[in-house]
Amino acid sequence: MTARSPAADDGSDEALALLRDALPASGPAGESRPPGRDRAETGARPAPRHRASAWADARNVAARAGRAAPARSHLVPLEQALGEILTEPLTALTDLPSFDTSAMDGWAVAGPGPWEVQDGGVLAGHAVPGALADGEAVRIATGARIPAGATAVIRSEHARSDEARTQLQADRVVLHGQDIRPRGQECRSGDVLLPATALVTPAVLGLAAAAGYDELGTVPRPRVEILVLGDELLTQGLPHDGLIRDALGPMLGFWLRALGAEVIGTRRLKDDAGALLAAVTGSSADLVITTGGTASGPVDHVHPVLHKAGAELLVDGVAVRPGHPMLLAQIGVGKHLVGLPGNPLAAVSGLLTLAEPLLRELAHRARAVTYTAPLRNEVQGHPHDTRLVPVVHRAERVVPLHYNGPAMLRGIAAADGLAVVPPGGARAGQEVEILDLPWAQAGPGEGCFT
Numbered sequence: 001m002t003a004r005s006p007a008a009d010d011g012s013d014e015a016l017a018l019l020r021d022a023l024p025a026s027g028p029a030g031e032s033r034p035p036g037r038d039r040a041e042t043g044a045r046p047a048p049r050h051r052a053s054a055w056a057d058a059r060n061v062a063a064r065a066g067r068a069a070p071a072r073s074h075l076v077p078l079e080q081a082l083g084e085i086l087t088e089p090l091t092a093l094t095d096l097p098s099f100d101t102s103a104m105d106g107w108a109v110a111g112p113g114p115w116e117v118q119d120g121g122v123l124a125g126h127a128v129p130g131a132l133a134d135g136e137a138v139r140i141a142t143g144a145r146i147p148a149g150a151t152a153v154i155r156s157e158h159a160r161s162d163e164a165r166t167q168l169q170a171d172r173v174v175l176h177g178q179d180i181r182p183r184g185q186e187c188r189s190g191d192v193l194l195p196a197t198a199l200v201t202p203a204v205l206g207l208a209a210a211a212g213y214d215e216l217g218t219v220p221r222p223r224v225e226i227l228v229l230g231d232e233l234l235t236q237g238l239p240h241d242g243l244i245r246d247a248l249g250p251m252l253g254f255w256l257r258a259l260g261a262e263v264i265g266t267r268r269l270k271d272d273a274g275a276l277l278a279a280v281t282g283s284s285a286d287l288v289i290t291t292g293g294t295a296s297g298p299v300d301h302v303h304p305v306l307h308k309a310g311a312e313l314l315v316d317g318v319a320v321r322p323g324h325p326m327l328l329a330q331i332g333v334g335k336h337l338v339g340l341p342g343n344p345l346a347a348v349s350g351l352l353t354l355a356e357p358l359l360r361e362l363a364h365r366a367r368a369v370t371y372t373a374p375l376r377n378e379v380q381g382h383p384h385d386t387r388l389v390p391v392v393h394r395a396e397r398v399v400p401l402h403y404n405g406p407a408m409l410r411g412i413a414a415a416d417g418l419a420v421v422p423p424g425g426a427r428a429g430q431e432v433e434i435l436d437l438p439w440a441q442a443g444p445g446e447g448c449f450t
Contacts, residue, residue, distance in 0.1 A: 066361025292342025323349030381425030
């Protein structure tokens with residue numbers, strides 16, 4: 001088991017108090033289930049159980065689909081490579097440092113002292129300085145090239161000169177080579193600094209620049225287009241007259257970027273099969289995300305559209321609550337569609353079940369280290385399906401949050417992860433797998449660079 005570094009129990013349980021009913025999590029019977037777009041998610045018209053894949057199996061299918069996609073690479077300026085994966089080893093194009101440099105402001109000296117002070121000084125970025133003979137010293141700045149013949153650098157605070165400032169003496173023993181960064185100290189030209197498959201972090205960008213790079217070869221971010229479906233969705237104002245606010249449109253783009261995707265657009269479509277077919281088949285994205293319409297209601301068009309488009313269903317329903325009417329389809333070479341349920345928390349479940357492993361493999365990112373943590377409270381389970389329950393870390397345990405119904409976002413908004421609760425539920429103290437949310441990863445996670 002890999003232990004996660006838990007949040008400190010610093011008396012901040014008042015944050016939990018803000019949730020009031022945050023602990024313990026109620027079971028399915030306690031979930032509030034207002035009408036949603038996917039009847040299978042609310043229980044009115046359950047999806048056929050024979051089609052549903054086990055949760056872990058569905059994630060593996062999504063990962064395999066990503067690995068099977070054609071490999072992609074591009075050459076981009078350094079500032080555009082952040083968060084992508086190197087396709088080739090990062091090899092030093094020069095020695096680092098490329099010449100002997102001063103590690104401190106002070107005096108470059110040659111031989112044993114005392115030393116005769118030379119006029120002028122040596123600054124970083126200036127022309128090659130004149131050589132020093134034994135017994136000579138010259139002012140030098142941090143990062144400046146070491147004059148030929150110099151044997152050491154004496155820090156300013158460790159030296160003193162006479163009143164005429166023509167003679168220099170050291171206040172302590174001067175060691176040969178002290179405070180000089182020799183050429184090639186960090187690396188020599190041709191040294192491999194990082195392997196292919198390394199994530200380009202801000203530090204990697206700095207190292208690449210220092211090593212002489214202007215561009216990097218990387219795996220491009222997977223391109224994602226989001227299609228938010230529904231006649232009943234409002235983009236502003238209060239719900240009224242049977243219309244509800246679109247919660248997924250504002251959320252999904254940022255969530256997908258945190259998973260390493262390039263979101264090329266979010267489009268809102270009415271419940272129109274023709275419009276959906278045109279949008280799906282005409283998209284230039286590597287992954288199309290749809291919301292709602294994955295069940296079998298009168299305006300649930302995703303399945304018929306995929307059939308008409310000649311798509312191959314890879315996952316058609318997952319034995320997970322919330323979110324089981326989700327699906328994954330291949331709609332072309334290297335092109336996929338993930339159909340998310342319309343209820344907000346169910347859609348989050350679909351993102352983490354199908355979209356995350358697919359995007360991870362398309363981007364060639366390493367899988368985050370998995371870990372388990374003990375539950376502070378019992379969580380009721382579904383008889384047959386896995387449950388994903390929002391949790392927060394407190395004092396080396398995870399606390400299940402109450403607002404975990406498929407149409408709710410209050411619990412996940414306060415959470416830093418989701419507990420994977422097996423069929424039948426989990427008792428207090430039981431170790432369960434934890435899925436970190438992208439912005440809550442620490443230690444074993446990669447973090448996110450967007």
